[in-house]
Amino acid sequence: MNWKNAKRTVIAVPLSAALLATGAGAVSASGGNNADVPEKMAAPTVETPAAQLRADLSQLLSTHFIYQSEVALQAYHKAEEGGPTGDGLEQAQAQLEVNGEQLTAAVKSVYGQEAADAFDKIFDTQYEDSAGYGTAVANGNEEEIAQVKEDLLTVFPTDLGTLLSQATGGNLPKDTAISVLQEHEKDVMQFLDHSIAGDFEAAYAEFNEGYERMFTVGTALSSAIVTQMPEKFENTKAVTPASDLRATFSQLLGAHFYYQTATSVEAYEAAKGEGGEAFEAVSEMQEANAEQMKAAVKSLYGQEAADAFSEIFSTQYEDSEALGEAIANGDTEKVNEITDMLLNTFAVDLGTLLSEATGGELPKETAISVLQQHEQSTIDILNSYAEGDYETVYNTFTEGHALMFTIGQALSGAIVNQNPEKFAAAPGMPETGMGGMADSGNMNWILFTFPLLALAGALVFTRRKALQE
Template sequence: MKMKKFIAPVLSLTLLMPGIAGAASAPQTPMTMMKASVNTPAADLRANLDHLLSEHFALAVTAMAKAYDGAKDADAAYKALDQNALDMQPAIASLYGDAGAKEFERIFRAHNKYTDDLVKATKMGNQAGIKQAQDNINGFVEEFSTFLSTATEGKLPKAAAKQALKVHEDLVQKVFDEYVAGDYADAYKAYREGFKEMFDVSKALSTAITTQMPEKFENTKADTKAADLRSALNHLASEHFALSALQMQEEFDGRTAASNALVTAEAGNTADFKAAIASVYGNDGANAFEKIWVTNHVNAQSDYVKAVKNNDATARAAVEKRIDGFTTEFATFLDSATAGNLPKAAGQQALTTHENQVQNVLDQYAAGNYDASYTTNREGFKVMFGVGQALGNAIVTQFNDKFQEPTTPAPAPVMTTVWMQLNSKMLKINDKTTNMDTTPVLWKNTTYIPLRFLSEGIGATVKWDKKAQQVTVMAGDDTLEFWVNNNVMEVNGVKKNVGATVFVNKDGRTQVPLRFIAELLNWDVKWAQKDGSITLTKSM
C-alpha cells in the first residue's frame, strides 16, 4: 500500500492535527500566520517537564509496588525515583536560582519519602503510620502549591496548583491501593490516568513560566498547536516504554495476573497511538501502523522474555531478527507517511536504540543488576521524548499550515514626553500636569532633577531607605540604586559612576544629574537655555 493514499484525508483530523473548519462562513479579516515549529524554547521547556514529571509518576508507583512486595529491586527503584527529583534541580535553578532549587529539593524529595512511609505503614497494618504519611502528603500538596505559585509570581495560581497536585497524589494512592488489593486491571487503568495527568501539569506549569519570563523563552509559547502535538507524542511514546519495561519484568517473574493487566494497558496505549495516527493519516494509515506495531514489536516482547527466562539462545536470536525486521518496516512506514520528513535512516536508528534499551532493561534485571537496569530504564524512557520531538517535527513540517498560529502585531510605540523647568514645580508628562513639591535646579554647572517625581511619573516604583540613605527605583526588569552624597550607583547590581554627587535638597527630595539619568534610561534630552526648560522624550 502506498502511503500517499492515506495522506489525503487530512480534512477529518481530530486528535493530533488541529481542527479545520469545513463549512462556508462569513469572510474573516486576514491574519498574519507564523510558521509552526515544535522546536522552540517554550516547547523545549514543556517537553523537559513532560519527561521529568511523567517519569516521576512512573517511578513513584513502581517503587511503591516493589517496596510493598519486598522485591529485590525495590531499593534500586527508589534510588531511581530519588535521582529523578535531583535531576529536576538544574531546570529549577536555571529559572529561579540556587535558592529556589534548594527549596524545591527540600519539598519534593521529602514527598517521595512520605509515599515510601505510606507503603511501609500499609505493609505493617499500622493505621497511625498510614494517617501520618497521608497527613504529610497533604502537607506537601499545600507547601508545594505555595512554592509553585510564589515562584511563578501567581502565573500558576495556588488553587490551580493545589488541585493538580491533589489529583496527582490521589491517583498515586489509587494505583497503590488497587495494587495492594490485587486488582491489577484497575491499578494499571489508574496508572494510565495518572501518567497522562502529568502532561497536563507540565502544560500548565510551562505556560505559567513562559508567561512569567517571555524574554527568556524568546517570546515563544508553550501551548501552541505544535507544542501540543509534540507533547501528545511524548506521552504516547514514553508510556509505551514504561509499560513495556514493567510488563516484561512481571512476566519474567511469573506474576501472571500483573503481567496480563499490563498487557491490557499496553493494548490501550496501542489503541491511542492508532487513533492518533488515524487523525493525521486516516484509517488506512492507522491500520498499517497497528499491523507493524503489534506483530513484530509488542508481541515480540513476550517471546523475548521467554527466551531470556529459558536461556534459549536460538529463540532469542529469532526474536531479535523479528525485531530488526520491525525497525526496518516501521522506519519505512514513517518515512513514507511523513513524505520523507522523518527519513528512514533516522527513524531506524531511533527504533533500534529503543529496542536495544528495552531488551537491556530486561537482561540486566534478569541478571540481578538492578541499579543498572533502572539506569537503562531511565535512559530508554528519556529517548522516547526525542522520538516525540522527531516525529512531531516531521508532521508539523509536512502539514505546517495546519499548526500555524496567528501572530499578534506588536503594539505601536507610544512617544512619552516629560517637561520640567528649572526652579518650577510644574511637571508635565504627555497631557498630564502635576505640581511637584520641589524643583529641578542648576548646581555647580550640572542640572539636577527630582528622582521620585520623574520615576513615578513614568510608572516606576521608588523606595527610600532612610537608614542607608538609599533610593531604589524599580523600572520594569531593572533595579536602580542611588546613595545620597555618593557619585556611584548600581544598575541590576552593576556599579556605575554618576559623574556628580547625588544629594538631598532643602525640600527633602533626592536630586540626580539630569544627563546621567537620561542616558541611563535612554531618554532624549532637549535643554532650552532661554527659559530653563527640560524636555525628555522616549518611545515606550
C-alpha cells in the same frame, strides 16, 4: 549498597537550554532564527524555547511519577512477608532522588538558589514519604498510614503548590496547583492500593491517568513560567498546535515504552512461575495504547489503513511478550529470533515508513537507528532483570524513557516542517491553567496530534495499494 551514593552512578537526563532559561535562539521550520519575528508570522516549529521548556518539565515530571510509584510498590514488597522481595527498592530510590535533583536544578536555573533550596526541602519529604507509605501499608500500621497520608495529601501539596504559585507570580493559581498535586499523590497511593489488593486492571488504569496528569502539570507550569518571563523564551508560547503535537507523541510513546517493558517482565515472571500476576493488565494497557494509535490512523485515513497499521504494530508488542517467555525458558534460539525481528525487521521497516511518510524530513537512517535503540532498551531491561541487575534495569529504563521524548520531538518536527499550514498558531491558545492539549479546540490540527505511528499505518496502506496496482 547505599542508595544515596548509588545515585551518582545514574546517567542524568540533561536539561535543555530552554529549561536553563539562557535564551538561546530556536531555529524555525524555515531554518532561520525567529527570536525577533512575531510568533504569528514565524513558521510553526516544535523547537521554540517555550516548547522545549514544556517538553523538559513533562519528561522530568512523568519520570518522577514512574519512580515514585515504583518506590512505593517496592517498599511495600520489601516490608511484606512472602511474595515479591522488593530487591530493586534501593535502585529505584536512587533514580527518584536523581530525578528530584534534576527538578531542583530546573528551579534554580529559573528562580535562583533560594527558591531551589525551598523546593528541595519540600520535595525531599515527598519521595521519602512514598517509601514510607508502602512500608506502613505492609506493616498494617494505621497510625503511620494516617500520618503519611496527611503529609502527602495535605502538607506536601499545600507547601509545594504555594511555592510554585508564588514563584510564578500567581500565573499558576495556588488553589489549582494544590489541587492537582493532591490528585497526583492520590494516583500514587491508589496505584499501590489496587496493586496489593490484586486488582491490577484498576491499578494500571490509575497509573495511566497519573502518568498523563504529569503532562498536564508540565503544560500548566511551563505556560505559567513563559507568561511570567516572556523575554527569556523569545516571546514564544508553551501551548501551540506544534508543541501539542510534540507533547502528544511524547506522552503516548512514553506510556508505550513503560507498558512494553512491563509486559516483557511480567511475561518472564509468569513463565518462570514466580509471579506475573499483573501480566494481563499491563498487556491490555499496551494494546489499549496501540488502539489509540490505530484510532488516529482511522480518523485520518480510514478503516483499511487502520487495519494495516494494526497488523504491523501488533507484531512488536507480541514479540515483547514472547521475548519474556523465551528468556525465562532458556530458549536461546527463540531469543535470538525475536531479537532479530525487533531490531532488524520491525525497526527497519518502521523507520523506512516514517521517513517516506514525512517526505524525507525524518531521515531514514536516523529513524531506523533511534527505533533500534528503543527496541534494544527493552531487550536490555529484560535481560538485566532476569540477572537481578536492578541498577542496570533502572538506568536503562531512564535512558529509554528519555529516548521516547527524542522520538516525539523528531517526528513532530518532521511533520510540522512537512505540513506547516496545519500547525499555524491558532488564536486563543491557553497560556496557563491545567489545560493544554485538551483545551486547544481546533479539530483540524487536533487530528494531527495523534501519535507517531499513525503515519506509518497510512504509508503501509499507500504501499499496499501501489503493489496491488
